[in-house]
Amino acid sequence: MSILSCAHTHTPHCDGKTPAPDMARRAYELGFISLGFSSHAAQTFDPEYCIDPARENEYKAEIRALAREYEGRMRIYLGIERDLYSCADPAGYDYFIAAVHYFEKPDGHHAAVDGHAESLKAYVDECCGGDGMEMARRYFSMLRDYVLESRPAIIAHFDLIRKNNAKLRLYDEDSPAYRRLALDALRPLAETGALLEVNTGAMARGYLDTPYPAPFLLREWKNWGGEVIVNSDCHDMRFLTCGYEEAEALLLFLGYDHAVRLGKSEMWEQFPLG
Ligand SMILES: [Zn+2]
Ligand SMILES: [Zn+2]
Numbered sequence: 001m002s003i004l005s006c007a008h009t010h011t012p013h014c015d016g017k018t019p020a021p022d023m024a025r026r027a028y029e030l031g032f033i034s035l036g037f038s039s040h041a042a043q044t045f046d047p048e049y050c051i052d053p054a055r056e057n058e059y060k061a062e063i064r065a066l067a068r069e070y071e072g073r074m075r076i077y078l079g080i081e082r083d084l085y086s087c088a089d090p091a092g093y094d095y096f097i098a099a100v101h102y103f104e105k106p107d108g109h110h111a112a113v114d115g116h117a118e119s120l121k122a123y124v125d126e127c128c129g130g131d132g133m134e135m136a137r138r139y140f141s142m143l144r145d146y147v148l149e150s151r152p153a154i155i156a157h158f159d160l161i162r163k164n165n166a167k168l169r170l171y172d173e174d175s176p177a178y179r180r181l182a183l184d185a186l187r188p189l190a191e192t193g194a195l196l197e198v199n200t201g202a203m204a205r206g207y208l209d210t211p212y213p214a215p216f217l218l219r220e221w222k223n224w225g226g227e228v229i230v231n232s233d234c235h236d237m238r239f240l241t242c243g244y245e246e247a248e249a250l251l252l253f254l255g256y257d258h259a260v261r262l263g264k265s266e267m268w269e270q271f272p273l274g
Contacts, residue, residue, distance in 0.1 A: 002273060003244050005261035007036035007079065007154060008097060008197065008231035013059040014040035015049045018237040024066050026237040028074050034262035036077040037063045038097050041088035045110060046102075051080075053087070060092065075264050081156060084146045085110070094267065097197070098152035100143045100160070103127070103135070113139060114163045121168055132170025136161055136178060140185035147189050153268070154229060155189060157199040158182075158213040166208060179216055186217055190224035195260050195268070198251065200243025201233025211247050219254050227270075229260045248273055 009023055010016030018026070020037060027035040039059055040050040051059050060078060067076035077094040080086075083101050090096040102110040103123050111123035120135075128134040139161050147155055159182060165171065171178055189196075198218070202208040211230075221228065230247045234240050251259060252274050263269030 001241065001244055001248065002271060003230050003241070003248060003259070003261060004030070004032050005034045005036075006032070006231050006234055006240060007034075007038065007077070007095070007229060007262050008081065008156070008199065008201075008233045009035060009037050009240075010081075010233075010235045011037060011039050011059070011062075013051045013055070013062075016235045018235070020062055020066055023234070023237050023240070024070060024074070024076060026240055028070065030241060032074055033264050034075040034077065036079045036095070036262050038079040038081045041080040041082040041086040041090075041096070043083060043086045043088070045085075046112070050083075050086070051088070056088065075262065077262055077267070079153075082150070082152070084142055090150075090152075095153035096150075097154040097156045098143075098147050098150055098194070099156035100139060100146060103138065113160050117164045117167045120164045121170075124168075124170055132165070132168075133178065133181070136171050137181055140181055144185040144188065147192060147194060151192060152194055154195045154197050154231075156197055157201070157233065158186065158196060158217060160212060162212065162214065163202055163207050173214065182214075182217055183220055186213075186221065187224065190221065190226040195227050195229040196221050198228050198230045198247045198259075199233050200230070200247050201235075203246065204232060204234070204236075204239035204242035211243055211250070215250065215254060218251070218256075222254060222256055227260045228256065 011020045042051045042053040063078040079095045082096040199212040
């Protein structure tokens with residue numbers, strides 16, 4: 001296993017279960033060369049999932065102190081996973097990961113993309129006329145526009161809608177129409193230089209048996225000259241490298257010979273797969 005890093009790691013400052021010092025210790029035991037923390041950035045709703053805006057400095061201070069503690073042994077970076085609806089300023093962080101986790105409803109409330117299936121189903125029925133493809137169209141267009149506008153280092157779990165689709169079957173993932181929709185949203189992002197995340201988090205949590213995004217997207221991303229980064233979206237240190245071997249095998253199968261990770265000297269470094 002050559003990946004030896006994760007740039008998408010949560011802490012109890014948001015919905016993570018493992019305290020940052022324990023996560024860092026686990027990463028070091030596994031021989032990681034680097035570790036990036038990326039708690040959910042502060043937002044104005046769904047407070048149990050994100051950093052409390054009043055305590056954002058505590059998060060920053062804890063991660064910076066850990067970085068000093070591991071200096072010379074394992075490089076630790078301070079990041080955030082920043083949602084489209086987040087109110088946090090990405091300045092002051094080493095990097096941010098752009099994500100769309102919510103649909104906004106006409107009444108101002110939000111439905112979580114990867115939350116309870118029933119709540120997403122209600123959103124599709126009430127706000128998309130029951131049309132799962134319309135939900136997918138909205139999701140991809142929000143994520144595409146957010147990445148183009150915010151210029152993140154990393155694009156999080158590009159096809160996160162697959163999580164609930166596995167249960168709800170809101171649209172056909174193999175249909176040409178769906179594939180065109182997803183590819184059309186992804187294509188312009190290759191030119192931003194953002195890293196496309198191969199996210200194994202849903203494998204660790206038992207929702208999917210392959211990473212985000214689907215192989216057909218990864219194959220085209222490579223053809224467009226895009227770079228990938230493998231992350232476990234880790235909320236629990238027991239799963240820090242869950243799915244890494246499968247992700248690496250998939251990338252090799254698709255013709256990738258390298259990926260990118262947080263480096264020891266350079267912030268982003270290419271390394272060979274396999
Ligand atoms: Zn996320
Ligand atoms: Zn995450």
